[in-house]
Amino acid sequence: MATYNLKINGKDQQVDVSASTPLLWVLRDHFQLVGTKFGCGIAQCGACTIHIEGIAVRSCQLPVSAVGEQKITTIEGLSENGDHPVQKAWIEHDVPQCGYCQAGQIMSATSLLNQNPNPSDIEIDEAMNGNICRCGTYTRIKKAIKTAANSK
Amino acid sequence: MATVKTTLGRRSFLKSSVLAGGGMMLSFSWFAGCEIPNRKEAATIEMPEEWFELNSYIKIGDNGVVTLFNPNPEFGQNVKTSMPMILADELDVDWKNVIVEQANFYPKRYDRQFTGGSQSIRQGWNILRTAGATAKRMLVTAAAQHWQVPVNEVTAKAGILYHTATNKEISYGEIASLAAIQPIPEEVELKEIKDFKIIGTSKKNVAGTEIVTGKPMFGIDYQAEGMLIAMIIHPPAFGMKLKKFDATKAKSMPGIKDVFKIDTLKSDYARNYFDTTTFTELITVVGNSTWEVMQAKKEVVVDWEQAPEHTFQMDARGNKIAINVPAGLESTTVHQTKMNQYNKKPGNILRKDGDPEKAFKNAAKILERTYSAPFLAHNTMEPVNCFANVSAEKAELYGPIQAPEFIIGTLSERLKLPKDKIQINLARMGGGFGLRAYGHHMIEAAVISQEMKAPIKMVYTREDDMSYGIYRPSYTATYKAAMDENNNLIAFHVKAGGIPESPLAPNRFPAGAIENYLAEAWEIPSNITIGAFRAPRSNFIAGAEQSFLDELAEELGKDPIEFRLELLERAKNNPVGENNDYDPERYAGVIKLVKSKSNWDEINDKSRGFSAYFCHNTYVAQVLDLEIENDKPKVNNVYAAVDCGIVVNKDAAKNMGEGAIIDGIGNSLYGEQTFKDGAPQKLNFDRYQLIRMSEAPKSIEVHFVENEHSPTGMGEPLFPPIFAAMANALYRATGQRHYQQPFIIEKKIIG
Numbered sequence: 067m068a069t070y071n072l073k074i075n076g077k078d079q080q081v082d083v084s085a086s087t088p089l090l091w092v093l094r095d096h097f098q099l100v101g102t103k104f105g106c107g108i109a110q111c112g113a114c115t116i117h118i119e120g121i122a123v124r125s126c127q128l129p130v131s132a133v134g135e136q137k138i139t140t141i142e143g144l145s146e147n148g149d150h151p152v153q154k155a156w157i158e159h160d161v162p163q164c165g166y167c168q169a170g171q172i173m174s175a176t177s178l179l180n181q182n183p184n185p186s187d188i189e190i191d192e193a194m195n196g197n198i199c200r201c202g203t204y205t206r207i208k209k210a211i212k213t214a215a216n217s218k
Numbered sequence: 219m220a221t222v223k224t225t226l227g228r229r230s231f232l233k234s235s236v237l238a239g240g241g242m243m244l245s246f247s248w249f250a251g252c253e254i255p256n257r258k259e260a261a262t263i264e265m266p267e268e269w270f271e272l273n274s275y276i277k278i279g280d281n282g283v284v285t286l287f288n289p290n291p292e293f294g295q296n297v298k299t300s301m302p303m304i305l306a307d308e309l310d311v312d313w314k315n316v317i318v319e320q321a322n323f324y325p326k327r328y329d330r331q332f333t334g335g336s337q338s339i340r341q342g343w344n345i346l347r348t349a350g351a352t353a354k355r356m357l358v359t360a361a362a363q364h365w366q367v368p369v370n371e372v373t374a375k376a377g378i379l380y381h382t383a384t385n386k387e388i389s390y391g392e393i394a395s396l397a398a399i400q401p402i403p404e405e406v407e408l409k410e411i412k413d414f415k416i417i418g419t420s421k422k423n424v425a426g427t428e429i430v431t432g433k434p435m436f437g438i439d440y441q442a443e444g445m446l447i448a449m450i451i452h453p454p455a456f457g458m459k460l461k462k463f464d465a466t467k468a469k470s471m472p473g474i475k476d477v478f479k480i481d482t483l484k485s486d487y488a489r490n491y492f493d494t495t496t497f498t499e500l501i502t503v504v505g506n507s508t509w510e511v512m513q514a515k516k517e518v519v520v521d522w523e524q525a526p527e528h529t530f531q532m533d534a535r536g537n538k539i540a541i542n543v544p545a546g547l548e549s550t551t552v553h554q555t556k557m558n559q560y561n562k563k564p565g566n567i568l569r570k571d572g573d574p575e576k577a578f579k580n581a582a583k584i585l586e587r588t589y590s591a592p593f594l595a596h597n598t599m600e601p602v603n604c605f606a607n608v609s610a611e612k613a614e615l616y617g618p619i620q621a622p623e624f625i626i627g628t629l630s631e632r633l634k635l636p637k638d639k640i641q642i643n644l645a646r647m648g649g650g651f652g653l654r655a656y657g658h659h660m661i662e663a664a665v666i667s668q669e670m671k672a673p674i675k676m677v678y679t680r681e682d683d684m685s686y687g688i689y690r691p692s693y694t695a696t697y698k699a700a701m702d703e704n705n706n707l708i709a710f711h712v713k714a715g716g717i718p719e720s721p722l723a724p725n726r727f728p729a730g731a732i733e734n735y736l737a738e739a740w741e742i743p744s745n746i747t748i749g750a751f752r753a754p755r756s757n758f759i760a761g762a763e764q765s766f767l768d769e770l771a772e773e774l775g776k777d778p779i780e781f782r783l784e785l786l787e788r789a790k791n792n793p794v795g796e797n798n799d800y801d802p803e804r805y806a807g808v809i810k811l812v813k814s815k816s817n818w819d820e821i822n823d824k825s826r827g828f829s830a831y832f833c834h835n836t837y838v839a840q841v842l843d844l845e846i847e848n849d850k851p852k853v854n855n856v857y858a859a860v861d862c863g864i865v866v867n868k869d870a871a872k873n874m875g876e877g878a879i880i881d882g883i884g885n886s887l888y889g890e891q892t893f894k895d896g897a898p899q900k901l902n903f904d905r906y907q908l909i910r911m912s913e914a915p916k917s918i919e920v921h922f923v924e925n926e927h928s929p930t931g932m933g934e935p936l937f938p939p940i941f942a943a944m945a946n947a948l949y950r951a952t953g954q955r956h957y958q959q960p961f962i963i964e965k966k967i968i969g
Contacts, residue, residue, distance in 0.1 A: 067472065083507075083509070084472065084509070084510075086509075086513075087509045088509065091507065091508050091509040094508070095447070095507045095508050095509070096507070098434075098441055099432075100432070100434045100436075100438075100439035100441075101431070101432015101433065101434075102432070103436075103438075103599070103600070103648070104438065104508075104601065104677075105599050105600075105601070105680065105903075106680045106902050106903045107679060107680055107902075108680075108902055108903070108904060110902060110903035110904050111599065111903050113599060140432065141430075141431065141432030142431065142432050144431075145431075148427055148430060148431040153430040153431065156426070156429075156430045157422065157426045157427065157430060160420075160422045160423055160426065160869055160870065160873060162294070162423060162425075162426065162429045162430070163294030163295070163296070163873060163874070163877055164293050164294030164598075164599065164600075164646070164647060164648050164649045164650075165294065165425065165428075165429035165435070165646065165648070166436060166598075166599040166600045166648030166649060167599050167648075168429050168430060169429075169430075169432045172430060187916075190911070191911050191912035192912075194910075194911045195910045195911055195912050196910075197910075197911070198599065198903065198908050198910060199599075199911075200597060200598060200599045200649050200651075200881070200908065201294050201649060201877045201881070202876065202877035202878070202879070202880030202881045202884070202909070202914070203873070203876070203877060203880075204880060204909075204910075204911045204914035205876055205880070205914055205915065205916075205917065205918055206873065206876070207911065208911065208914075
């Protein structure tokens, strides 16, 4: 066990866990930030996607000890009032079905748009292929990403 | 206007009628007692100071805000929006003033809280309309009383009551206290379809904001004071059971509270159909945090042994029957050999029209093809989990469950608590697809909590989840068609079976359209557990049948759509046999609609596949266009035509349809669970391939037949036929027919 100082959604937070604990479980179990989801535990489904310094990362494979001073953003910290252009576009296209994967999808999409404000279809596919949606909302996700890109 | 007896949905009035009779103020103890923290969806809606309950679905605030309770468990099919839309329309309220809350399991107040079989809207339709209309009638009566005018002079519109002659109006909120103590009318009038204002429009998912902001809403998100985390260890293979284990090291690890064995169902317990429990003896590891429990779980040293053949008691609607579970460690290769053997033997004849034996004997030509599909895992994105807090007096559970009514009795028996001391709260489910109809996880969580005397949240790892069973069965079907010397179709034969059940529905199309018809079924027992999986049985047999009909049309020199329409014309005008399980006119209706929407007659240069099917009370026809890129199929457009009667929530219904199509395309290409010596070979998404964004169609159009039939479901019907639309389009693109799912593994796809 060791103490880690983390910067989560703009706040300094402290946690006492073993070094190998994935950030996913630190967020969910220790900080009640349960918007970040457990899906596979092996970085294959994308449900646990968060941002480290604005870049999409699978938190189930990121040990807490590797985070250091870097800024962590979760779905809860993406915007103050749920009004990030990507979140608004998700509502506009009524994307979710069950909703379980959508936080991860949104975090991957915002990371993509941070780096590439006008992605092509192929670039969207490449950025989003790591996020599984078992309900099959992919066509709506793609439309929402394009709407969000155009709204910036 | 239709008048209906309010005895329909009678349970919803239980409390109101008692209270009204007693002349007491309504109390809301139930709402306070069972509610999971109230998450107000629309932050802009101002809360009233007081609520008045009209019935168990509807309460109205003194400021006119209306809370509607969604009775059925939500797993993404959007009942939480669509069911309240039906209430709101008959109640005649402005959707802007509506707050939707998820009802918890409360059989005394709700008639039906089962989500499955695409039945929520179909079976909820009259109940919800009646509940809405009854509440409205009580508001109208109250206003009439208040103004001292005849009831039939009071009208209602969007939450306001009017008396035009005296130019008076009053809001629902203002009159709600008086409305709540009105007697329940014995009869109410329902709206005419043309007067619907909310039904038939598109309302956005009421949980949309919560979802995109990551609010806690799933079972796995649940937290409680003093809650421990539990995980289970189940045998690694079907046909195995626990021999002994050593948890010395695991127990000594940080954060671990205990490691012990649990028995979920006692061996003499007569199970119901939804008590599917693959393994009743499990090891559980309980600790402070998920990661600590996961680490300790790996350090439990377990000896497994082969389970002998055994039986368990099944309570089949009051009749106790013994169900046999064979011994042995099964493998996919052996399954395939066995299915081929069974498929060659005579099966149980389920339907016979005319003289098929003679027709086949005299045939000038016979087309025979065999189709097969593997076991499938549900792979809901949210792994199996459940929260339970069990004490000596009561139990509280919160978790994903489609069919709480089928697990409450088992919980009661196992926990030795009366049913009314067990509260099942309904979490939003991170996918269901049939898996969550089976409540084994609720028993497991409750037993662990009872043993630990603490609130616990039990969570499966993905590997535990994918290897637990309750799979879609593996199937095989052989189709045969006989033609005479003029190349006319004279007989049709289907023989279909599976492990452990047959997918055959003998009275479905094309039964009724062909003079000589034979349907046979067979089954191979297995110890691999199965369960409902999105459109059970149809999810295989539709693809097989519609692939065969495509090949048969080609053999007959006919356009695949015209061929189906000819058969349906026959079934309509001069049906063969009895109990034909479809309406040929509605079936032909969706085919004609998709033909027109896809420009079937004009577009001949594309690799397009056609398919149609009727199941779960809804008719579907689909056209799928694809091309081969780098030896991989790339689906461009999918056109779907659907007849589900009145569409309640149009855009949400389209979303369901799109999802079912994408799910089906993915499973047709990749979906399979395989076994070696009883052990499932695919344990996580690195090996179990699910469709991803780059493989989804570029566009999907879902069109609805407009009619005034009462609504039927959308969750399942678009899933089964797409397997054949895919296979038939692949054939047009590559010249190769596909008979074995998953197609991508069956043979190399080369353009």
